[in-house]
Amino acid sequence: LFDHAIKSTLAVLKQHLSNPTTLTLTYLILQRTMSRPSNERTKLLNENKKNPKTLINRVIDILTCNLLGGPTLAESIAHYLQILNLTHSPCNIFAYVLKPVTYLITLYQSKQANSGLYLYHQKVIHGNNFCAAGGLWMCDYEAVKRHLTEPQARAFKLAPSQLRKSVLPATKLGGRFAFLLSLSQEGAGGNGDWEAFRGCINDTIFTKDTKLRAQDDTSRKLIEKLTSDYKQANCAKDVDGAAAFFGNESQNQNGLDDFLLRYLHYVVFGINPFDESIINQLRDFHFGGGGSAGPHLHLVGQLIALKTGFAFEKQFPQIADILKQTESITGMNEHEPKYKNMTKTEIAGVMVSIMSLAGMVGPTTWARIALGKKKLPPYEGQTTGDIDVTDVWDTIDLNDRDEVKKYLHECGRLRHPVSNTHTVAQEDFMVEMKNKSVSFPKGTIIYIPMQLASIDESVYGDTTFAFNHKRKNLCPFSTIFHSVGESTNGRICPGRHVAENMMIDVMIALGRARREKVNVKAKDV
Numbered sequence: 001l002f003d004h005a006i007k008s009t010l011a012v013l014k015q016h017l018s019n020p021t022t023l024t025l026t027y028l029i030l031q032r033t034m035s036r037p038s039n040e041r042t043k044l045l046n047e048n049k050k051n052p053k054t055l056i057n058r059v060i061d062i063l064t065c066n067l068l069g070g071p072t073l074a075e076s077i078a079h080y081l082q083i084l085n086l087t088h089s090p091c092n093i094f095a096y097v098l099k100p101v102t103y104l105i106t107l108y109q110s111k112q113a114n115s116g117l118y119l120y121h122q123k124v125i126h127g128n129n130f131c132a133a134g135g136l137w138m139c140d141y142e143a144v145k146r147h148l149t150e151p152q153a154r155a156f157k158l159a160p161s162q163l164r165k166s167v168l169p170a171t172k173l174g175g176r177f178a179f180l181l182s183l184s185q186e187g188a189g190g191n192g193d194w195e196a197f198r199g200c201i202n203d204t205i206f207t208k209d210t211k212l213r214a215q216d217d218t219s220r221k222l223i224e225k226l227t228s229d230y231k232q233a234n235c236a237k238d239v240d241g242a243a244a245f246f247g248n249e250s251q252n253q254n255g256l257d258d259f260l261l262r263y264l265h266y267v268v269f270g271i272n273p274f275d276e277s278i279i280n281q282l283r284d285f286h287f288g289g290g291g292s293a294g295p296h297l298h299l300v301g302q303l304i305a306l307k308t309g310f311a312f313e314k315q316f317p318q319i320a321d322i323l324k325q326t327e328s329i330t331g332m333n334e335h336e337p338k339y340k341n342m343t344k345t346e347i348a349g350v351m352v353s354i355m356s357l358a359g360m361v362g363p364t365t366w367a368r369i370a371l372g373k374k375k376l377p378p379y380e381g382q383t384t385g386d387i388d389v390t391d392v393w394d395t396i397d398l399n400d401r402d403e404v405k406k407y408l409h410e411c412g413r414l415r416h417p418v419s420n421t422h423t424v425a426q427e428d429f430m431v432e433m434k435n436k437s438v439s440f441p442k443g444t445i446i447y448i449p450m451q452l453a454s455i456d457e458s459v460y461g462d463t464t465f466a467f468n469h470k471r472k473n474l475c476p477f478s479t480i481f482h483s484v485g486e487s488t489n490g491r492i493c494p495g496r497h498v499a500e501n502m503m504i505d506v507m508i509a510l511g512r513a514r515r516e517k518v519n520v521k522a523k524d525v
Contacts, residue, residue: 079126084098085102086131087438109133109134110162112133113420116416116452119137119420126433128143129433132160135446139452141456151185151489152185152188152422152424153185153426154423159418160447164301168182169320178346179353185489188426196339197346199338200332200336205268206497206498209327210268210328210498213270223263225259226510229254259506268355268359269326284315292355292360293360296353323348324345324348330344354494358493365417366411370408372389374415379465389467398511404507405500409469410467415451416451416480420449420451421450422447
């Protein structure tokens, strides 16, 4: 329906913009309504000013196809509608009439707002506080820091996207609702469930045994296999062409994602990484049928379910049963009052969702950034997109784990594996938006753009958009693990040490493999 509406709008615009006078007026209007246009857009408009056909396409792009993607009239209208939708009084009939339009805008923005590039563009247009994707974004570093270190109230959301409740653990497996991402903390409307269940996961899953497995012969063999795959795919010479190494097809038994699947399920749960019957089930669940994250999302998940014959829904209990039988969970005491008697079934279900939405998504994204497969974003007005992180990787001291760690954190600073999260306002409040005070009611979704905090020029100064892994306070200020360094409200990523140490080991092993293929100047060559 939305596509049909766009096509109809295009037809009308083409009809009415064929008149030269209308073209000129439209150009002037667009030029005046752009609140801080990008250099690229201004240049293109000026170049195409005398070309009616090209200008028509450009106007259409600005008003429709590139809806909300730049400082346009459409962007200003969309922002107004978002603010109206969040702040209007119950008696404002005008706001209710516009809700269908606002819903479509919110749906569109919910996908775009996963991109740090998109969020930075919105900040350039609207300032540190703006409304998009059905919520308020507070981008100042101190605001992000406060929201990451104070108790959070939660809604059924994954970043800006609405979650599909029917596939969350309590629904699929029975029992209480224990899905941590949607449970509020004490001090923010919570009843203590989050604290009990998170404590159980910390003490049951992420133990000293997890650290021992990360350092044993099995983990080393997995890294050796990954290194062999890296060499065979010739990644040192051609990162972009290494489809065999970076592909995540359900049948791919080599490369990065196969390594992550085996390594993480071994280190975290103790699953035998060479038991192909179990690994194949895990691979099909996480990589087959559109992946395991998509089915959790509203609308998208429903479409995936129809397309795959509800494969995710059928596989979820099977994967939970596999985790339930692992050495990490089998010895768990189900009658522990401080954990509110959390059961093995409940913790297994929660961990399936955690691995689907974070455990298999965050590390693979972080790895692709650090390995040079995912490029740094070309932030507006900056040269970040021209940086090749592998040029830095090729020069760092691979014998110094701390330097490798800082390299990884600088990669994550410039492109977060997870760009944002959220909290829910527990009382009415007021914020400044372009020198105007705007009041928001209790219950407003407040997005926490961790990515934007990491490129806040008031914190990182003139070198904010440069790559400098030796910058002061890099790790203490890092927000990539849903915290500010080690400062946290308790929601810091429970598997951060597993992911961080794994990534250091991987970058050292593959870095040495690169230096066998490529002539580089480095301290350990």
